[in-house]
Amino acid sequence: MISFGGIQAIRLASNLVLTRLLFPEVFGLMTLIMVIIQGLNNFSDVGITPAILQSRRGDDRTFLDTAFTMQAIRGVILWLGCCILAVPAASFYGVPELVWFLPVAGTTAMIYGLLPTKIETANRHLQMGRLTIVELATAAVTTIITIGLAAMLESAWALVIGLILGSVVKVLMVSYWMPGPANRFRWDPDCVAELVRFGKWIMPSTVVGFVISQGDKAVLARLLTLTQLGIYNIAFFLASFPLMLGTTVISRVMIPLYRTAFEDPSAGHMRRVRIVRAALTGSFMLLLALLATFGEHLVVLLYDPRYASAGPLVTLIALASIPSLIGLSYDQAALAGGDSRGFFWVTLVRAVLFLSLFTLGGIQAGIPGALAGQALAAILAYPMLVRIARKHGAWDGLHDLTFGAVGLILAAVLLI
Numbered sequence: 001m002i003s004f005g006g007i008q009a010i011r012l013a014s015n016l017v018l019t020r021l022l023f024p025e026v027f028g029l030m031t032l033i034m035v036i037i038q039g040l041n042n043f044s045d046v047g048i049t050p051a052i053l054q055s056r057r058g059d060d061r062t063f064l065d066t067a068f069t070m071q072a073i074r075g076v077i078l079w080l081g082c083c084i085l086a087v088p089a090a091s092f093y094g095v096p097e098l099v100w101f102l103p104v105a106g107t108t109a110m111i112y113g114l115l116p117t118k119i120e121t122a123n124r125h126l127q128m129g130r131l132t133i134v135e136l137a138t139a140a141v142t143t144i145i146t147i148g149l150a151a152m153l154e155s156a157w158a159l160v161i162g163l164i165l166g167s168v169v170k171v172l173m174v175s176y177w178m179p180g181p182a183n184r185f186r187w188d189p190d191c192v193a194e195l196v197r198f199g200k201w202i203m204p205s206t207v208v209g210f211v212i213s214q215g216d217k218a219v220l221a222r223l224l225t226l227t228q229l230g231i232y233n234i235a236f237f238l239a240s241f242p243l244m245l246g247t248t249v250i251s252r253v254m255i256p257l258y259r260t261a262f263e264d265p266s267a268g269h270m271r272r273v274r275i276v277r278a279a280l281t282g283s284f285m286l287l288l289a290l291l292a293t294f295g296e297h298l299v300v301l302l303y304d305p306r307y308a309s310a311g312p313l314v315t316l317i318a319l320a321s322i323p324s325l326i327g328l329s330y331d332q333a334a335l336a337g338g339d340s341r342g343f344f345w346v347t348l349v350r351a352v353l354f355l356s357l358f359t360l361g362g363i364q365a366g367i368p369g370a371l372a373g374q375a376l377a378a379i380l381a382y383p384m385l386v387r388i389a390r391k392h393g394a395w396d397g398l399h400d401l402t403f404g405a406v407g408l409i410l411a412a413v414l415l416i
Contacts, residue, residue, distance in 0.1 A: 075113020082106025
């Protein structure tokens, strides 16, 4: 939580400075670039991180080096994908600048492909201290570089170049500051087989997961101008903080906790899982409630008048995130149990519901309609989450009912 909260605080400070140096359409363009890069990233994800977290061979050097090699190859493929998609994406969205920006920004994929597996090892053993320092230092250095470039260039190139230099900084910091031996290129057929066996369902899961995480921006990029998209992204940055924090913390903490509980399913272990999950959900729900209540005032306080229309959107986005927050850790229970196939089907159902209802709502009623569709999609996907949670002994009906009632009351107070 310190790591993610600190990074978001640095991003907020960066955001406040950059919005005064650059125009809203620059943020719209950068949002579109990141949507495409993230889409390619998800379309090629073979589940290396969760595979290392849950595998019995997760500390074996041969296994880690093979995973590193696969990750590096994937980085090159991602960059080539950015080059190939540059012209079609520019034509589809009517943004000619993408022809040049996308291939350059895509080089970050190759650089991140060289990230050592020291990060996964630290997560696997919940050794968060040094990792937190590295992540905060990387974010701070990247922010300083980007602000300096924005002051000099006053264009989207500042954000793109800052993105590239930031990726270099992170790889160097992880390589030299994180404990553990360095990776080397190695290809072990048995390790590849295990990674592919686990990742064959992770890859399609992340493909459809892209729809959930970036589908809103991909859809709105067709319905809004770059300026409007930039303002939406400012609102999304503020309002999505609790859900993003929840996703980050739960993915790092709950898989090891669930794995321990599955190995020793005593009452004490399962009680600990329920307590931790309730504490996390309560914390994130409180943050969502504060943002939904004071979001408009926050935008007026932090941003200049060009971004005032982001205020009401903060409230709507925060409220629309509540149904997703309630069932957030159930899919992680599936991954902890090695059930990547079940994880895929849950993610697919959520993605189909989200994309269809978000798009339909956006066409019918603009951003408010799209966000209403997002909330409805999460509610309709809940039975599928219950099914996989029950399969792995992780369902907590009292937790879901309690926080569901809290979310409903909050929405009623703010919207009626």
